Amino acid sequence: MAVFNYIPIGEQGLKEIYQWLDDWVARNKGLAQKKVIGKSPDRWDILAIFITNEALPDDDKQIAVITLGRHGQELGTRVVGPEIIRYLCSSDAQEIRETQVVIVVPVVNPEGFVSNEFRSSMTSLTKTERLVLGGLFREFPPDMMIDFHSLGEAAGSKYDRGDMEVIIPANTTKWAVDEQIHQYVAREMQKAAESQGWPYEIHTLEDLATYYFGDTKIGNMPWTSVKEKVYLLHMQDFYDNYHIPEEDQYTNYTCGPAYLKWHTLVFGLETNHYALSRAGDIALSGLVPCSALLKTGSTRLPWEKDKGYPVNNLHGDFRISIRPIGRNACERRASRIRIWNERTNFNLPQRETVDQETTIGRVRYFGRDLPMEFALCLRMRQNNIKSITTQGKEVPFEIFKDNCSTFVYIPIMMEKAGTIELMIKHPYP
Ligand SMILES: [Zn+2]
Numbered sequence: 001m002a003v004f005n006y007i008p009i010g011e012q013g014l015k016e017i018y019q020w021l022d023d024w025v026a027r028n029k030g031l032a033q034k035k036v037i038g039k040s041p042d043r044w045d046i047l048a049i050f051i052t053n054e055a056l057p058d059d060d061k062q063i064a065v066i067t068l069g070r071h072g073q074e075l076g077t078r079v080v081g082p083e084i085i086r087y088l089c090s091s092d093a094q095e096i097r098e099t100q101v102v103i104v105v106p107v108v109n110p111e112g113f114v115s116n117e118f119r120s121s122m123t124s125l126t127k128t129e130r131l132v133l134g135g136l137f138r139e140f141p142p143d144m145m146i147d148f149h150s151l152g153e154a155a156g157s158k159y160d161r162g163d164m165e166v167i168i169p170a171n172t173t174k175w176a177v178d179e180q181i182h183q184y185v186a187r188e189m190q191k192a193a194e195s196q197g198w199p200y201e202i203h204t205l206e207d208l209a210t211y212y213f214g215d216t217k218i219g220n221m222p223w224t225s226v227k228e229k230v231y232l233l234h235m236q237d238f239y240d241n242y243h244i245p246e247e248d249q250y251t252n253y254t255c256g257p258a259y260l261k262w263h264t265l266v267f268g269l270e271t272n273h274y275a276l277s278r279a280g281d282i283a284l285s286g287l288v289p290c291s292a293l294l295k296t297g298s299t300r301l302p303w304e305k306d307k308g309y310p311v312n313n314l315h316g317d318f319r320i321s322i323r324p325i326g327r328n329a330c331e332r333r334a335s336r337i338r339i340w341n342e343r344t345n346f347n348l349p350q351r352e353t354v355d356q357e358t359t360i361g362r363v364r365y366f367g368r369d370l371p372m373e374f375a376l377c378l379r380m381r382q383n384n385i386k387s388i389t390t391q392g393k394e395v396p397f398e399i400f401k402d403n404c405s406t407f408v409y410i411p412i413m414m415e416k417a418g419t420i421e422l423m424i425k426h427p428y429p
Pocket of ligand 1: 071074149150
């Protein structure tokens with residue numbers, strides 16, 4: 001049984017959900033808190049439910065944000081939010097609560113909910129969203145963000161309407177193998193959903209573009225995928241305060257700017273309130289990929305040094321990358337955001353095997369945010385690393401492993417702009 005086995009409708013429906021949230025928070029002290037983060041234009045409260053183990057310090061936790069219901073008529077999202085909140089207070093989510101602060105905004109757009117109308121924008125964030133989410137993110141810049149939507153009878157892609165459910169690893173780029181990383185996580189979400197009987201597709205930004213820019217006639221797909229992608233990414237501006245300045249710019253999902261501003265792991269999700277005729281099924285099919293995603297944030301993925309969302313590869317690739325530094329999740333987040341916003345002031349880090357026992361790593365920083373602190377990370381086929389030196393002096397390093405290789409993680413502090421070269425000594429392979 002789901003929390004809601006019917007779709008709450010109208011003002012009465014919104015009140016039912018808000019009442020359930022109040023009751024739930026009251027029954028889960030120490031785990032769940034409610035905050036009013038803003039008001040809709042017609043003066044409804046916009047609520048956020050914070051779920052975490054409040055006995056443990058937030059500095060050690062990832063921040064995950066889940067938004068739902070930005071498009072008023074997308075009925076399915078209404079039952080998914082409470083389902084996720086209930087799950088987060090269950091025993092299965094204990095590790096999530098210990099390692100993350102999860103913030104669920106169950107109804108981003110109460111005005112649209114009450115009127116059962118879109119009352120939003122497909123091409124930009126609304127003024128209310130900029131204000132409300134911008135305020136929330138100033139205090140809680142997310143490590144992961146997922147935005148739930150719901151497709152109805154006439155909705156879907158231009159070539160596939162009325163039935164599909166979709167995981168959308170869009171709003172990312174090829175920078176620092178981010179597309180590969182988002183696909184890796186999307187596939188985990190898809191596998192979890194399939195194991196529970198919910199067939200989801202994974203759609204990239206290029207696929208997504210055809211939802212909006214394609215034509216319904218057979219054989220009328222738009223442009224080339226590359227052209228679409230360049231266009232779509234140019235439509236996002238990460239310089240201002242959670243804001244996309246011109247009204248005709250594109251972001252269907254609330255998480256769009258978060259990737260560009262904070263290197264957040266970002267997903268959209270489309271559940272379906274037409275093909276799934278029972279509200280309880282919509283709730284459960286929405287929950288499963290989300291819980292799989294949340295578990296990722298409490299796992300160490302093979303190329304990551306620490307447990308948490310895979311957001312720490314900031315430049316380069318899996319073989320050589322620039323990583324944040326920090327002793328806990330909070331420090332690493334701050335370091336990540338700082339380096340990410342300076343990423344175009346680093347060259348692509350280089351590596352070279354100069355002989356069988358020596359690897360050179362090289363990185364240049366030519367920005368002004370000094371001293372710049374970061375880590376250079378190399379994936380090595382050797383098991384043992386003998387020493388790492390720069391200009392003849394030994395430098396400290398850490399190692400971590402995946403199932404077939406060793407990662408060396410070398411913290412670096414650059415007092416002034418320039419190039420640093422590191423010599424890594426290892427046994428003959
Ligand atoms: Zn939508």
